[in-house]
Amino acid sequence: MKCCHDGRKENIFSKFFKRIQDANSLQSYAKRKLVLVGTPNVGKSVIFNKLTGAYATVSNYPGTTVEVFRGTSRIGGELFEVIDTPGMYSLMPITEEERVTRTLLLNESPDIVLHVVDAKNIERMLSMTLQLKEAGFPIILVVNMMDEAERIGREIDLEKLSALIDVPVVGTSAALNRGMDRLRKKVAEYVKKRAA
Amino acid sequence: MNGEKNLTQLKIGEEASIARIDTTDGKILKKLMALGVLPGMRVSLLQKFPSYVIKVGNTRIAADETIARSIIVIKK
């Protein structure tokens, strides 16, 4: 399937195009790339929406029918291209979605990878954090759904976790808009530190 | 071995430890491991029909007969 944003500029459905083109031109300005990964249903898309706001484009990843969302976000004074990926359980892909996500990680050289996990289930998900770190990706671990973890009586020492795995960690409840500012700050800090 | 059963032999509501994944199909093994169904984990059976539903940690997973049979557990 062909991707949707080239050529046909004189189309009557200009509303859709306008949306796409605005986003596209912004994306080409963006200097940095941020990729969201994690298993399905951990809140990647909610975080993507909170970071990017209204302008998002969806296209099928080249040669596949798997949807990849792209948008832009200004974080710490810099423009980021933000990419939302389909679910991925480990760095070794089994399904088409996982294959696409890994290919995307390999090809797009992200400046930052947000590994989003569900606080209720971190024991199942940290394994991929270790794999992503092992692969050398610049990662931040986003422990999302803190609200639900709290409700089942679970407390997580995020600072200690960060120290143990040597990865920056942020706790969020994205759906409730909690922790999003802290996340932005961490991203900005991390990118600055890496550039130095 | 003593006390080993497969998941389909548990009663609904029963809890056990996963002993191993018994399968000749490497893909099934990979799928289950990626989902976090690993030896040593506690598992409980929530329902059998129309599909098996198990709980591992705070995650619920639906599986068919083939997969459920390949998960070998011991009661402790």
Place this chain on the structure above:
Amino acid sequence: MLKSELLESHNVFKYDEKIEKAVKEIEKLLKSSYNISKRSIALLLLQEDEEITALVKSRETSFPEISDIIKKTKMLFSEPLYYVITMQRQKKVDEIVSQVVRTRNNSKKLISNWLDKITVQPVTGIPILLMVLYFGLYKFVGEFGAGTLVDFIEGSIFENYISPWVNSAVKTYIPNEAIQELLAMDYGIITLGLRYAVAIILPIVGTFFLMFSIIEDSGYLPRLALLVDRVFKSIGLNGRAVIPMTLGFGCDTMATLVSRTLETPRERVIATLLLALAIPCSAQLGVILGMLSGMPAALAIWASFVALVFIFVGYLAAQVLPGEKPVFYMEIPPLRLPRIGNIIEKTVSRMQWYFLEIVPIFILASVLIWIGRMTGIFDAIIRLAEPVMMALGLPPETAEAFLFGFFRRDYGAAGLYDLKKTGVLNGVQMTVASVTLTLFVPCIAQFSVMLKERGVKTTLAIVAFVFPFAFLAGYMVNLILKTAGVVW
């Protein structure tokens, strides 16, 4: 710092000595540069990752030596290396988790627990499923989208304002009658192609995608999958296939694309066949429901016959087609209140896809219809098809509806609708025609996606089956209704 230096990160988790030794040796042999660390490449090689193995094989002259190391390491363990490596990493994770996670005992249950349970147990789950279908599909998409909204946009706005205005404008400014017909009148690009896009597709497909996104975002789809897995196994699919199948009620073309996410080629072929044959898309469904709504008995016969065909053909396909049997496993997320932002994003992106990919094909279809009519090719085809119609007990006029049905599923249904309005079709004929038209070939857009996704051979085989089968099924419905002495 160089990018490749950044990749070789430090403070990573260490596996046991045997694995680490193999990793070191492989790392040394990797001369090319990769987008991920050599350590990671080495580990993926040890776990026999197909893509990475192929990549390294194509890049490294020392690949045979690497293979040797992998083989030797494998022999050190009784389990597959994938298993060994995953278990070692998990052990580390468990150790970390035990240090950072604490669980208080006074934990409250998540509110959704109760709803969670009743949606997956058959006694309560199936009635809930039927309710979701009734309110979501029938009431919201069928009655509100295909009824109220279409009536308003098509009936009030287009018929009263836009179409007459376009027709008179075209008549005034364009002298050539053929061009007039290309742009306007009964089958023109604007008055048919665009009118259908905006007045029928937009409301029907839009309401469907909206409903689908709500269901998707609430976490209900995996529950649906586990409820239907057993039934789907009998037609050679697994529960996961419920997603493309349900999507097919919105747009079979999109569903055919999505069937790519099914794991085995066998499942993809069966899904494609069933989508082409027995799943009516929302546009077609809207018109058929509208047409048969006055006659509950006809509606019931149509629905049960199509459902029967779905099961029967799926069952046959599962028996005939070779290939591995599907397995089913799926994570069941808790039910959650859907988020407006998520829903809007999903709905809008699907609509966007629909308008950019499908509508142009439909505009092209208007042009093809115009050419067909101008050149007389259509008349010839229709004359050829008339005897077939008669054999089904249908008036010859229905041939035209069937021909248009290929260009757009709903053009065909709409053609029947017109015949009903003018009183040409009686109840039995309408039932027979609806069944045949539903089963009859996919629309032109779906056909092109089938070609692209499944290849020429499979697509032609599917069409070669569907085409005669649809007419045979219609013939049988007619025969059954006749022998039963049904007259409407």
